[in-house]
Amino acid sequence: MSDFRKQALDYHAYPTPGKISIELTKPAETSKDLALAYSPGVAEPVRAIAENPDDVYKYTAKGNMVAVISNGTAILGLGNLGPMASKPVMEGKALLFKRFAGLDSIDIEVTHRTTQDFINTVANIADSFGGVNLEDIKAPECFEIEQALIERCEVPIFHDDQHGTAIVTAAGLLNALEIQGKDLRKAQIVCLGAGAAAIACMELLIKCGAQREHIYMLDSKGVIHTRREDLNEYKALFANNTDKRTLEEVITEADVFVGVSGPNLLSPDALKLMAEKPIVFACSNPDPEIKPELALAVRDDLIMATGRSDYPNQVNNVLCFPFIFRGALDVRAKAINDEMKLAAVEAIRQLAKEPVPESVLKAAGIDKLEFGVDYIIPKPLDPRLRTRVSKAVAEAAVASGAARIELPKNYMTE
Ligand SMILES: NC(=O)C1=CN([C@@H]2O[C@H](COP(=O)(O)OP(=O)(O)OC[C@H]3O[C@@H](n4cnc5c(N)ncnc54)[C@H](OP(=O)(O)O)[C@@H]3O)[C@@H](O)[C@H]2O)C=CC1
Ligand SMILES: CC(=O)C(=O)O
Numbered sequence: 001m002s003d004f005r006k007q008a009l010d011y012h013a014y015p016t017p018g019k020i021s022i023e024l025t026k027p028a029e030t031s032k033d034l035a036l037a038y039s040p041g042v043a044e045p046v047r048a049i050a051e052n053p054d055d056v057y058k059y060t061a062k063g064n065m066v067a068v069i070s071n072g073t074a075i076l077g078l079g080n081l082g083p084m085a086s087k088p089v090m091e092g093k094a095l096l097f098k099r100f101a102g103l104d105s106i107d108i109e110v111t112h113r114t115t116q117d118f119i120n121t122v123a124n125i126a127d128s129f130g131g132v133n134l135e136d137i138k139a140p141e142c143f144e145i146e147q148a149l150i151e152r153c154e155v156p157i158f159h160d161d162q163h164g165t166a167i168v169t170a171a172g173l174l175n176a177l178e179i180q181g182k183d184l185r186k187a188q189i190v191c192l193g194a195g196a197a198a199i200a201c202m203e204l205l206i207k208c209g210a211q212r213e214h215i216y217m218l219d220s221k222g223v224i225h226t227r228r229e230d231l232n233e234y235k236a237l238f239a240n241n242t243d244k245r246t247l248e249e250v251i252t253e254a255d256v257f258v259g260v261s262g263p264n265l266l267s268p269d270a271l272k273l274m275a276e277k278p279i280v281f282a283c284s285n286p287d288p289e290i291k292p293e294l295a296l297a298v299r300d301d302l303i304m305a306t307g308r309s310d311y312p313n314q315v316n317n318v319l320c321f322p323f324i325f326r327g328a329l330d331v332r333a334k335a336i337n338d339e340m341k342l343a344a345v346e347a348i349r350q351l352a353k354e355p356v357p358e359s360v361l362k363a364a365g366i367d368k369l370e371f372g373v374d375y376i377i378p379k380p381l382d383p384r385l386r387t388r389v390s391k392a393v394a395e396a397a398v399a400s401g402a403a404r405i406e407l408p409k410n411y412m413t414e
């Protein structure tokens with residue numbers, strides 16, 4: 001067993017199995033405490049909530065609690081390994097919610113027969129939480145599931161692999177293009193992968209200014225083009241009228257490569273074909289579409305990002321989901337709309353241009369970080385993400401009418 005594998009397994013196993021637990025927020029030491037916490041005292045908030053449903057936010061943990069829900073059909077880039085195998089990732093998301101945004105969360109892994117079964121299960125429990133973070137659910141089912149839940153639920157529903165990834169990708173890419181002296185409206189973009197992350201990333205890039213006809217998308221069968229008859233409705237929106245059929249053909253002279261597919265699918269020879277000053281986001285986890293050392297060995301004019309913590313430029317949805325939920329829950333948003341997503345893009349993007357605090361350098365084990373090829377996007381451990389991104393999201397929720405309450409006084413002042 002490799003040293004790293006053993007470390008990772010031991011981390012998860014000891015001293016207590018798993019990564020999360022539940023702690024009490026009220027004393028439960030005396031008979032008086034128990035009389036308040038449980039019978040008879042608990043009857044009072046029950047009566048209050050029955051009379052005024054909004055009191056659930058006053059008397060229970062709902063307003064600070066997110067459900068992380070998966071069926072394990074697209075666990076990272078490891079594939080469909082089932083609900084139980086997804087549990088470490090879902091506990092990991094709960095860990096990140098707590099560590100970065102102070103949000104409590106619980107993982108729920110759903111075993112189901114049909115897509116409708118999954119939708120019914122989540123819809124029936126969603127109200128217990130301030131919001132629902134859907135995770136690692138494969139395409140195309142993820143699109144139908146998210147849409148149906150948005151329509152049925154009163155709390156924000158957010159498929160992280162779609163929108164969290166798209167927000168961080170857009171923020172990083174806008175900065176990378178700026179550094180390379182390129183314009184998103186003119187950029188030729190290749191997207192390897194045509195699933196949850198890919199479709200959402202490209203749709204959000206289009207909202208930010210990319211041209212749909214400048215995007216070539218590929219799935220496991222090759223380039224998505226208008227003569228294919230096996231396309232679902234989501235892929236069909238990206239079908240190009242082209243004779244190009246291979247990655248090598250579409251990547252020639254491309255400015256941007258976004259990989260949200262699987263490990264080692266971009267060869268150094270294909271990378272050599274890109275235009276000058278290319279940008280490669282190899283975001284598959286845990287193993288990227290191309291390893292940075294291989295990519296940088298063939299292109300010294302490259303901006304390179306991966307989804308991992310152990311290379312520069314981590315383009316990973318961890319930069320978004322804790323903070324977008326923090327902002328949404330703090331104003332009791334009904335949904336997470338485009339205005340809130342675009343506010344998050346801008347807040348993440350701008351933070352990378354500011355001087356980096358000493359504490360962040362120390363946590364990253366780096367002496368210096370400056371906006372440039374090796375620093376296009378903030379580090380996940382940057383505490384300013386919480387204040388900046390959550391605030392931008394909460395303000396956008398209020399301005400766009402998604403919020404149910406006003407911004408709290410002095411909200412997120414640093
Ligand atoms: N860095 C980050 O923050 C994030 C990274 N990701 C990564 O993105 C990847 C996809 O995740 P997600 O979208 O949720 O999963 P999905 O299952 O929804 O999509 C996977 C896509 O990858 C395509 N694919 C698989 N093999 C190949 C291949 N050989 N060539 C081209 N395309 C291929 C599939 O093609 P087909 O449609 O033909 O089956 C499918 O379109 C994972 O590796 C995941 O780790 C995801 C979310 C966040
Ligand atoms: C980061 C993440 O959510 C994924 O790779 O699926």
Ligand SMILES: [Mg+2]
Nearest residue numbers: 076135136161
């Ligand atoms: Mg995921």
